[in-house]
Amino acid sequence: MNADNNMMSGFYEGILIAIKMFIASSVFPFVVIFVILSIILQWKMPVLKGKYGEWVVKSKLRNLGDAYTVFHDVYIPNGERGLTQVDHIVTSVYGVFVIETKHYSGWIFGDEYKPYWTQVIYKKKTKMHNPIRQNYGHVQALLTYIGQEDMQDVHSIIAFSSNSTLKFKKDFTSAHVIQFPDLLTTxxxxxxxxISEATVKGTNEKLAKLLVIDKNDRKRLKAEHMRSVRRAKGAKLTAHSYTRHAKNVSRQDDSILHTACPKCNGNLALKIGRYGKFYGCSHYPTCRYTENVKVDRQSV
Structure with a gap:
């Protein structure tokens, strides 16, 4: 037993000596820096991927030519939620194109009319909001802002990263769902x-007023947009909670007889016994009063 204890003690002492030697070595600071940078890189990776994807899209849209005007990262006033952020807007006499970019990898499954789509990476499944619905809101906000609610030639485009694989079973009728390389062709x-040149010019002038170059102003707009999103989510949650509460109240109304127990003034709640359903007093077993479901009153 002592031999085993001495062996384990020597083992741990050896590990401690090795750790101390490693910390004292000249390599240790570089290892620490490497680990810290790795953690930061992993933390910032979604942001970096997003920025790279935006750069790819911007590079492609630059090649459209002089007949098109391109606006990036536009915050459009929205009377209901404050601000709506649109990734890219392209205007021309051929139409107005509202582009929502998704920098996702993996397999993408979705249906035009379902509220959620699914991203699959190996066996991991992640839900996302239906981007067609999302971009429909962007289109409506844009048309309201430019005062062209009746404009017909507005095209919704959902552009996914080339790292994704689109696994849709049906074609889409209200939007183009493509990958980055297909943007220009689409x-x-x-x-x-x-669209008349005068309308395009007026649209461009209104959109130009929304462009913000100053970084601090852009941060402020982004923060305001996030507050708008949180308010919208809060409103949905409140509505959902109210609906759920209403359903619960409805279920309670079905299970509670709106007549007090004549013996003890307790609540008469629906119960299931050996012979079927009946209303029993909430003070049972102190009070054993019951009422039959089919007959008005019956005491036991």
Whole structure:
């Protein structure tokens, strides 16, 4: 027994000596820095991927030519929620294109009319809000802001990263769901002049007023947008909670007889016994009063 204890003690002492030697070595600071940088990189990776994806999209949209005007990262006033953030807007006489970018990898499953889509990476499944519905809200906010609610030639585009694999079973009718390399082809397929140059000019002038160059102002707008999103989520949660509460009250109303127990003034609640359903007093077993469900009153 003592031999085993001495062996374990020597083992732990050896580990401690090795750790002390490693900390004292010149390599230790570099290892610590490497670990810290790795943690920071992993933490910032979604942001870095997003910025890279935006750079890719911007680079492609620059190649559209002089017939198109491109606006990036636009915060549009919204009377209901404050601000709506739109990734990219392209205007031309051929149409207005509202682009929502998704920097996702993995398999993407979804249906045009379902509220959620699914991202699958190996066996991990993650829900996302239906981007077609999301971009529909962006389109409506844009049309309201520019005062062109009746404009027909507005096209919704959902652009996913090339690292994704789109696994849709049906074609979409209200939006183009594509990958980044297909952006220019999707926009360029519209070749007829449907919008007047005066309308395009007026739209561009209004959108130009929303452009913010100062970084501090952009941070303020982003913070305001996030507050708008939180308010919208809070409103949905409140509505959901109210609906759930109403359903619970309804269920309670069905299970509680709105007549007090004539013996003790307790509540008569629906119960299930050996012979079926009946209303029993909440003060049972002190009070054994019951009422039959089918007959008005019966005491036991």
């Amino acid at each position: 926009i360029s397929q519209y070749k007829e002049h449907f």
